[in-house]
Amino acid sequence: MGSACPVSGNSSAWLQQNFGNFSQFADYNDFVALNGNFSAMEALSSLTVPQIVSCSLFPATGPGAAGNISDSIVGTLKNSTDVYNFLTSLNNAVTSKNNGSVTPQLSQALLNKTFQVIRTNFSSFNSSDWAQLFQNQLSSVLPEITTDQMSLIPNNISCNSYQAIVKGLDSNFSQMTPAKQESVYKSFVKPYLTNKGNTITCFNQTDANSSAWLVTNMASFMTYTSEEDLALFANETMLQIFASDSSCVQLASQLKFPKNTAVYYTSLLTSSGNTNLSR
Template sequence: MISFSLPACSSFKAVTLSSNELAALLACKLSGSVIYSKDIWKLFFQTFAVSLDGALDIFSGMKVTLTRPDPDVLDALGEVKVNNFSATQLTDAAFITTSFQIRLRPFLSLVSTDFLFSLSSKNFSCQTYEIVVDALSRQTSLMEEVQKEAIVNNFIYPFLSRNDLSDPKCATNMTSISNWLEKNFGNFSAYATLTELQNLNGNFSSFGSLDLLSPTQVAELTLSFGALNSTSQMIRVFNRLETGDAFTNVDVFLTALTSQGTVNITPSVRDFMMNQTFKIISVQFPEFETSTWSSWFTGNLIPLLPSITSEMLTITISNISCTNYEVM
């Protein structure tokens, strides 16, 4: 018998537990306020290994409120379960689906760097790798931004970059670049850099991929492709930015663009960019707070301000208070 203090679950202290009992004990522990180390969790899962798969199946269908999310739970399951998957199991689509989309699903929003690094070294087939990516994608609404970035940096990119895969970069049988991106990155493509995408798929080196890129990636493509000197290319850039939330897209795009330091823009291109940007942001002027005025007119718009017109200034001033005028 192990020492695993669960006062509210004292009726389940027997060494041998059924899957139902183990699922109930797990639910009780995870809804409590006590945090246990990864080593304690490993000992717990190893002690009840016979009932563990069944318990995880049952637990995945339970409604449990995690009062204090504990990443050590998933790390322990990774060491006890995932690290012991056989070579055959790692390429078995049905097995990986059950493991990641059912048994581990309740814990995937807690992914840690260690868990992801471990996954990247597993000999998944491209099919089973895509199943894991899909399982993680289904939990994005519960993840922190730093976790989403870590999934790309510590799992997706390292795995796809491996030279020992039977299908390098998992590119075979993909019908299009968008199909490849969806299957291999899931909901995490926006967290990759353009350079990473280009390293994995050369099709991202052209403007043909523009519609698939995040605003930050569009800024990277703009800088690397010379679009700041081409009005025709900049028209395509803004067509992409105006798809969806244009205000946020342009904000993110210009933030990424100006973060690179001084940018040289051909005057005709700058005129176009200022005109399009002003159309997008001016409708939001009545909602601007002091910090918003400052971030735009002392930050994002700096490279474009030489192209501001008297008409734009008139519209701007008519929407601004004296206090906000002073911060511009």
């Protein structure tokens, strides 16, 4: 369907002449339907956040198109408020329209921008802030997080903060590539859990759920651990307690372990010696 009122000039001029201030109430799909030559790149400064979000979820075509539109979109975000508003709108759109995951290019651009504008605030973040960031605000783009971005998280965050981050990452575990999953384990999970030497990190024996230590602190990323790594986290007596916890047994039964790790984990299950977790 062509535009009923074609004009010379770019898409920004077309918007202004055909919609004026009422353009803010339209859906991005309306512009595309009415003008087959509509270019979001040309009209980006005239679009609202929800319209830009809708545009970002359309597949870009042509060499480098996805990267170009992603960079242009993120370029409109000037501060943390802009970033948070865009992420909120993006998460709502992905959820409501069942669009699945955001393009890797846009995810990377948004992750870079987010860490760029808020990293100076990390030192004052509490566990609620980390939970909000990793479990809500970054939920649609988290599968593309990189080792470099993870390295920006301070290594002295509290256990509650660490566990809040792991929970957010774990909720996106199935959306990550195996390489991303392993990089999270090696660059974040393992370093944090070994930063206290011979002391078990984030273990409080008075906690009613203390035996669920492996689930709470490693979640699905446990699939990338090894016998050698487990020995760094706790002694064998404690590992037997952790491995035998019902929540850990259930999670482990859903994961794929290398054969050596599976054999060792099975040996820890003193009350379930028949468990076989090898691939």
